[in-house]
Amino acid sequence: MSEQTESETPFTPVGPANMLKPGESAIIEIEDDSIVLVHLHDGYYALENRCSHDNGPLGQGRLVGFEIDCPRHGAKFDVRDGAAKSLPAFRPVASFPVRYNEDTDEIEIQYKKPEPQAFEDPRGFNFNFT
Ligand code: FES
Numbered sequence: 253m254s255e256q257t258e259s260e261t262p263f264t265p266v267g268p269a270n271m272l273k274p275g276e277s278a279i280i281e282i283e284d285d286s287i288v289l290v291h292l293h294d295g296y297y298a299l300e301n302r303c304s305h306d307n308g309p310l311g312q313g314r315l316v317g318f319e320i321d322c323p324r325h326g327a328k329f330d331v332r333d334g335a336a337k338s339l340p341a342f343r344p345v346a347s348f349p350v351r352y353n354e355d356t357d358e359i360e361i362q363y364k365k366p367e368p369q370a371f372e373d374p375r376g377f378n379f380n381f382t
Contacts, residue, residue, distance in 0.1 A: 263360035269352055271359065272296075277320070279311035282363045287348070289361070290315060290331045297331045298348040298361045304329075305341040 266280050272291035279301055280287050286301035288311040299320070301311045308324030319328045319337055327341030334347035346366035353360050 261362050261364045263349075263351060263353075263362045265353065265356065265358040265360050267359055269357050269359055275315065277311060277315055279309075282361060283365065285363070285365065286311070287361065287363065288320070288331075289350070289359070290320065292318065292331070296350040296352075296359055298350050298363075299329065299331060299334050300346040300348075300366055302345065303327060303341060304336060304343040304345050310345065 264282050266282070266289060272278055272289065274291050274293045277288055277290040280289050288299045288301045290297045290299070299310060301309055303310050303322040303324065305322065305325060305327050308322040310320055310322055310329065312323045313321045315331070318330055318332055320331050321328045322341065325340050327339065328337040329335065329341070329345055330337055332347070334344040336342050336344055348364070349362040351360050351362070352358075
């Protein structure tokens with residue numbers, strides 16, 4: 253069986269278009285995985301709810317502009333693409349495409365289980381997380 257390509261990955265409805273006001277976020281579950289859904293003035297964004305530093309619950313963090321901070325040690329991530337914006341995190345978190353379905357008036361996420369990330373230690377000790 254071949255792997256699903258990005259364009260074949262289905263969108264999963266997660267709730268009505270007005271489920272969050274701009275500036276709000278929520279933690280939702282897709283395929284038993286925890287996702288942070290964020291509504292900003294320019295649209296919805298979705299990230300995995302697991303900090304790349306040490307698995308902190310990003311969805312419990314503070315949202316400021318386009319950044320969400322991890323409640324455990326304060327790393328910041330860009331909600332638009334999951335990029336790490338401050339230490340102690342330096343690896344991104346997975347982000348997922350979000351769309352509005354006019355026919356159903358629902359928000360949908362194109363969720364694909366993130367691949368395990370290789371850890372690249374600046375000192376040369378490298379590991380694979382699974
Ligand atoms: S677990 Fe998120 S900054 Fe440490």
